[in-house]
Amino acid sequence: MGKAFGAVAGVGAVGSLIAMKQTWDPLPSVKAAGFSTIDLSLIPENELVVEKWRGKPIFILKKTAEMVASQESEDAARDIIIGDAHYLVVIALCTHLGCIPAYRDAKKDFKCACHGGEFNVSGRVTKSPPPSPLVIPPYKLDGHIVLLGEEGPEYKKMKEAGVVA
Numbered sequence: 001m002g003k004a005f006g007a008v009a010g011v012g013a014v015g016s017l018i019a020m021k022q023t024w025d026p027l028p029s030v031k032a033a034g035f036s037t038i039d040l041s042l043i044p045e046n047e048l049v050v051e052k053w054r055g056k057p058i059f060i061l062k063k064t065a066e067m068v069a070s071q072e073s074e075d076a077a078r079d080i081i082i083g084d085a086h087y088l089v090v091i092a093l094c095t096h097l098g099c100i101p102a103y104r105d106a107k108k109d110f111k112c113a114c115h116g117g118e119f120n121v122s123g124r125v126t127k128s129p130p131p132s133p134l135v136i137p138p139y140k141l142d143g144h145i146v147l148l149g150e151e152g153p154e155y156k157k158m159k160e161a162g163v164v165a
């Protein structure tokens with residue numbers, strides 16, 4: 001009788017642990033919500049596209065050949081490059097206090113209306129008060145598809161180079 005009770009209690013304990021684990025684990029829909037996929041081949045040149053990742057706005061800009069030719073190496077280091085195409089992909093929140101900067105096509109830069117901060121077309125600060133560049137989200141490339149939310153080899157290279165934190 002005692003052994004039978006012990007066995008039943010043991011099965012019950014395992015069942016409880018499984019139930020608890022299922023409660024702690026995020027739902028599949030929540031897990032999936034952590035990723036966004038964007039087909040970069042559909043992004044037109046010099047046209048700011050805004051996507052969403054984990055509730056945050058994401059700026060995507062395909063640079064023109066002139067932009068690429070005239071940029072500094074620190075800017076190029078922040079590009080996602082596929083073939084000849086260079087893309088800016090950043091979280092569209094000013095690193096000062098989190099406002100959303102606006103793209104100025106005439107100047108090919110971003111201006112934050114909140115306190116006047118400015119970023120160049122690679123997201124690097126050109127006018128304070130923002131303390132740091134626009135943040136490049138973790139990404140992984142699969143052909144022309146960029147998956148936001150996962151660190152792929154290209155992102156890890158940026159990390160090693162100190163381009164992203």
Ligand code: FES
Pocket residue numbers: 094095096097098099112113114115116117128129130
């Ligand atoms: S929030 Fe952008 S400059 Fe202050």
